[in-house]
Each structure stands twice: as C-alpha cells, then as structure tokens.
Amino acid sequence: MKRLRAILLIAGLACHPVASGQVGNELPSLGDASSRLISPEMERQLGEEFLKQVLASLPTVDDPILKYYVETQLAHLAQYSELRDAALRVVLIDAKEINAFAAPGGVVGVNLGLMLNAADVHEYSSVMAHELAHLSQRHFARGVEARRAQTLPALVGLAAAIMIGAIGGGDAGMAAVSGVQAAAQANQLRYSRGREQEADRIGLNTLVRADLDPQGMARMFDRMHRAYRFTRKPPEFLLTHPLSETRIADAKTQAQQFEVKSFPQSTDYQMMRARARVHFADSPKTIVLQFEQELHAEPDDIATQYGLALALSAAEEHGQAIALLDQLHAANPRKILHSASLAEVLIAAKRNRQAIDLLERELRIHPDNAPLSMLYAEALTAEQRHLEAEAVLERQSIVHKDDTDVWYNLAEVSGLAGNIIGVHVARAQFFYLHAAYQRALQHLEYARRLTSQNDRKAIARLTQQITDLREKMREQKS
Numbered sequence: 001m002k003r004l005r006a007i008l009l010i011a012g013l014a015c016h017p018v019a020s021g022q023v024g025n026e027l028p029s030l031g032d033a034s035s036r037l038i039s040p041e042m043e044r045q046l047g048e049e050f051l052k053q054v055l056a057s058l059p060t061v062d063d064p065i066l067k068y069y070v071e072t073q074l075a076h077l078a079q080y081s082e083l084r085d086a087a088l089r090v091v092l093i094d095a096k097e098i099n100a101f102a103a104p105g106g107v108v109g110v111n112l113g114l115m116l117n118a119a120d121v122h123e124y125s126s127v128m129a130h131e132l133a134h135l136s137q138r139h140f141a142r143g144v145e146a147r148r149a150q151t152l153p154a155l156v157g158l159a160a161a162i163m164i165g166a167i168g169g170g171d172a173g174m175a176a177v178s179g180v181q182a183a184a185q186a187n188q189l190r191y192s193r194g195r196e197q198e199a200d201r202i203g204l205n206t207l208v209r210a211d212l213d214p215q216g217m218a219r220m221f222d223r224m225h226r227a228y229r230f231t232r233k234p235p236e237f238l239l240t241h242p243l244s245e246t247r248i249a250d251a252k253t254q255a256q257q258f259e260v261k262s263f264p265q266s267t268d269y270q271m272m273r274a275r276a277r278v279h280f281a282d283s284p285k286t287i288v289l290q291f292e293q294e295l296h297a298e299p300d301d302i303a304t305q306y307g308l309a310l311a312l313s314a315a316e317e318h319g320q321a322i323a324l325l326d327q328l329h330a331a332n333p334r335k336i337l338h339s340a341s342l343a344e345v346l347i348a349a350k351r352n353r354q355a356i357d358l359l360e361r362e363l364r365i366h367p368d369n370a371p372l373s374m375l376y377a378e379a380l381t382a383e384q385r386h387l388e389a390e391a392v393l394e395r396q397s398i399v400h401k402d403d404t405d406v407w408y409n410l411a412e413v414s415g416l417a418g419n420i421i422g423v424h425v426a427r428a429q430f431f432y433l434h435a436a437y438q439r440a441l442q443h444l445e446y447a448r449r450l451t452s453q454n455d456r457k458a459i460a461r462l463t464q465q466i467t468d469l470r471e472k473m474r475e476q477k478s
Helices: 002-014 033-037 040-057 064-078 115-119 121-136 138-142 150-169 170-183 182-187 194-209 215-228 236-240 245-255 267-280 284-297 304-313 316-329 336-350 352-365 370-382 387-397 406-418 422-431 436-450 456-477
Strands: 089-093 100-103 107-111
Touching: 033 040, 040 089, 040 100, 040 107, 040 422, 064 089, 064 121, 064 182, 064 267, 064 336, 064 370, 100 121, 107 115, 107 194, 115 121, 115 215, 115 267, 121 194, 121 215, 121 267, 138 194, 194 215, 267 284, 267 336, 284 304, 304 316, 304 336, 316 336, 336 352, 336 370, 352 370, 370 387, 370 406, 387 406, 387 422, 406 422, 422 436, 422 456, 436 456
Parallel strands: 089 107
Antiparallel strands: 100 107
C-alpha cells in the first residue's frame, strides 16, 4: 500500500492548505487570487497528467458493469454538489482497502474495496460527496495560492516526483519529493482539519440535496473508526483524511439538523457490492457457499440472488447462474444492470448468440451504453465477427475516449480483424493514456509507415498526431 499512499499525497494537494488559518466557506470565484495563479485550465492539465500516472502505476478494474455504476452514481451525486463543471474523470482502483481521492481537474479515484466496507449507498455516497466537495471548493488552487512562483511544469514535476515513490518505494519517493519542493512540501502534504471539516459539511449538504441519508457520513466514520481503532497502521484513507472523535461528533451533530426520516436502500448498490465481493473472493466455491447461506436466511433478497448468480458463473455452474439472472431480468427487463449481467453470464456459458440478441435489443434502447457495448463486442468476438466487434469498439473509443480498456480491447480486436494499422493506432492511444509517450510515438510512426500514401487524410492525421506528441514530449523534458 506504499504505492497508494504516494498516489494520495499528490491527490491530497487538492485538499491541503499551505499555512494554517481560517477556512472560508464560499466557493472561490473564477476571478479570485487562486484562479489567477492556478486556473481551471491549469488544474485540468495537471489532472490529466496525474490520471495518466495513476493508470500507469496502479491496477484498475476493467469490469464494465462496475465502472458504469461508479461513474453514473458519481455523476448523479455531482448534480447536487457545488461543482460548476461536472465533467469528471473516474478511475476505479483494484484494491480491497478503503480509499478514495480527488485530484485537480475533476479526477476522482475510488478503491473497489470501499464497497466492501460501506454497508449501504448512503455510507458509500458520503465518501464520494466528501471528495466532490474537495473539487468544488478548489482546495488545490486555494492551497497553492500562497506559492506564487509555482508553475505548471513545477506542479507536474512534483506529481512525477511523488509518483517515483508510488512506483519505486518510499526512499526514492522521499528523495525525489525533497529534491523538488524541499522542506516546504511537508506542510503542503498534510491534510488540514479545516479543509476536512469544510469537505464534510459541504458533502453533507450534497447528500441531503440528493435525498440520501446525512447520517450515512457519521455511520461511515464510526465504521472506519471502530475497525481501525486499535491497529498500528490505519488504511490509506485515514492516513490522508485524519479521523478524530471531534470530526465524528461534528458529523453526527450536523446530520441532526436535518429532518429525520426513513431512506430507502438501493438495490443497485447492494448488487454492485455483491459484485465486488465476487471480484475479491478467494475462490468461486467459497463465495458460492457464502451467498447460499445468506440466501437461505433471506430468500427474497435480490442482491443476494444476484451475487449468487455471479458466483455460480465464476464457478462454471452456468445453468444455475443463467436461471437466477434470467429471473431477475424478467422481473425488471429495462434495468441496464440486469440486462448487462445476464448477457455477461450468457457469454461465460458460450451462449453468445443469445447474448448478442439480448444486447442488440438493449442497445436499440440505450445506444452507445458502455457496459452493453463492451459486452456486445465481446460476444461478437467470441462468434468471430471481428469486423463488427471492431466497429462497436471504434464507436466506444469516440464516446469514451479516455477509457483505456476500450483502447486495449480495440487493439486486440483490430488484430483479429486484420487491421494492422488500427492495432497500432489503438495501442498508441492506450500507451498515451498511460503516459508511455515514447511507446505511443513508435506505434503512431508504425501506423503512418503502413498507411498508403494515396490516403492523404489518414497520413495528415497521423502526421499531426506525431507532431503533437513530440511537442508534448519536449514540454515534459523542459
């Protein structure tokens, strides 16, 4: 977990003040001092580079259904936040530990393990609302405003230095950070009590506006505090978001100011939580037994039925898995999570044509939907309909141009379809999104050499991409 801590240090820049002092509650205006120094555009650029380093250094979840839920749930929550620009870039980290972070430019990261620990959607959303508050208050810009000599290259240099620690270990990272920012960095990398309290308060208001239980934040704090109270090393989230008795008490007191009422539970969240449990299970047979026991206690629980179906599929008990998900889908045929999951187990059972029929019906209703499209491409590939699968993924590469899984799969399918130029173009974008610029450049040059000189538009497009990438590489070195 040293890597995650190092990652969070730079993410924490979005929440750290340079010096102690009173924290204002107002959202910074675009004309304030922080915006003059660190503009939203500069934050966006820094966020892009940071995200590339995260993708290059940490394992991410490639499950299109889980990714879809996390992205859509966060987008829904963002509508009720104080964010002015709700364009978010979400990364789902493949790690069991509790963790979430927000970085400049609308980058939000979350460990899948958060779902294992947050008992309901209200607890889970309290963490995400907290991170959205860090973004909406532009804590990064406000934190570095006092450092007026800071520039984008210096900030990116700082990110790179911290990423050395993420990749190579603590000593290398500490040496690099010291070389970049020296002693002043120590203050910059600590979360302040004021910033955390501000994010808690604003996040709580976001929960209320979204009709989520404000007590969820206090419950989540209590859960983490009890779980790690006597451990020598708390999880990364608590190292970078210090949790005190006072902070827990404040969350409870603030939640009491709102109307007391009952809040419905989210079946969708519980299904995704079950999905996370299957993802992290030691073995398919073990998790099958767990869900069978739970279903015996609560035979009508939809999320448990869903989890059992996924576990059975992982254990290659395809008939039972399909029967369970077919029943759930029939009860709610318009729910994307049900349709996509049924298609998924059909593909696992090699019933690809049945999956294709289902996905084609759903895509007519939800065109370009990410999980439906990715599963559709997978089913088409299994049926050796490579050109059709390639066309689906090419469309996804336009709609979801920053999704590295799309580009990885597109490269694979293009190869199967005999489109070697397409393989190199897709791989170039994949490596670009992982900050592997030299490898991206090599693939673009391969693609240009293979392209017919008569195809002037393609040659011009590739030449421009090569020129732009070389310019970016020069900027990185300067």
